[in-house]
Amino acid sequence: MKKRFISISILSIFLFSGCTQRAKSIHVPMIPKTNPIDINTSEVKKEDTQIVAMDIGVKVEDVQIDNNTTQKEINITELKKSRIQRSSFPLAEYKNLKKYGESTISGVMFLQKDGSKIFAQNAKLFLHPLTSYSKEWYEKSYIEGYEMSEADKKMYNYLLYTTTDGDGNFSFFAVSKGKYYVVGTMICSMECGYEKPTSIVIAQEVEIGEGVKKSIKLYKAK
Numbered sequence: 001m002k003k004r005f006i007s008i009s010i011l012s013i014f015l016f017s018g019c020t021q022r023a024k025s026i027h028v029p030m031i032p033k034t035n036p037i038d039i040n041t042s043e044v045k046k047e048d049t050q051i052v053a054m055d056i057g058v059k060v061e062d063v064q065i066d067n068n069t070t071q072k073e074i075n076i077t078e079l080k081k082s083r084i085q086r087s088s089f090p091l092a093e094y095k096n097l098k099k100y101g102e103s104t105i106s107g108v109m110f111l112q113k114d115g116s117k118i119f120a121q122n123a124k125l126f127l128h129p130l131t132s133y134s135k136e137w138y139e140k141s142y143i144e145g146y147e148m149s150e151a152d153k154k155m156y157n158y159l160l161y162t163t164t165d166g167d168g169n170f171s172f173f174a175v176s177k178g179k180y181y182v183v184g185t186m187i188c189s190m191e192c193g194y195e196k197p198t199s200i201v202i203a204q205e206v207e208i209g210e211g212v213k214k215s216i217k218l219y220k221a222k
Contacts, residue, residue: 094155094158102174103210103213105175105208105213108169108170109184109219119167125184128181160175170184182204
């Protein structure tokens with residue numbers, strides 16, 4: 001299955017592909033869909049920055065709220081609470097992370113409705129190391145529904161990115177051993193029970209060893 005490169009640029013505002021073969025010896029710059037962004041890049045493409053505009057880049061009034069979700073299913077399109085200040089970016093914590101490894105995280109992303117699976121087509125995802133910074137977003141914004149202040153741009157250098165194929169499949173390559181949040185957003189409308197296109201964010205914590213392949217199901221029930 002042929003992959004296409006995704007060009008990622010900085011957002012001004014942080015916060016989810018089928019299988020391919022790769023050589024055992026990985027040269028990171030050549031790996032598709034998981035290139036780090038360069039925070040010094042001068043070209044910013046608006047359409048690319050939407051990948052990580054899930055918790056502060058989406059205005060509540062621009063999306064339809066799903067009133068049937070449970071507390072654990074709260075996503076960024078359902079921010080209802082007051083804006084809170086994000087903690088300072090823990091640069092030392094991120095600098096201690098190993099950016100690349102020999103592991104692969106693959107999976108399928110979908111919304112489950114009335115016993116049927118609605119697969120996320122061409123949905124954008126990112127992989128964020130589990131740190132005090134990302135954990136704060138996951139607990140305060142994704143789970144509890146708070147809007148958060150702007151994220152530090154240095155964060156984007158530590159994320160990996162990919163996009164699902166037409167069947168909701170995705171893969172992250174060159175992943176280092178550790179814990180991560182897999183975060184994805186899919187656009188769904190009538191097929192999901194919405195009257196207009198609605199942004200649905202799904203996040204999941206995963207842990208992976210070194211030199212292994214892990215398969216996950218990234219989904220939520222509606």
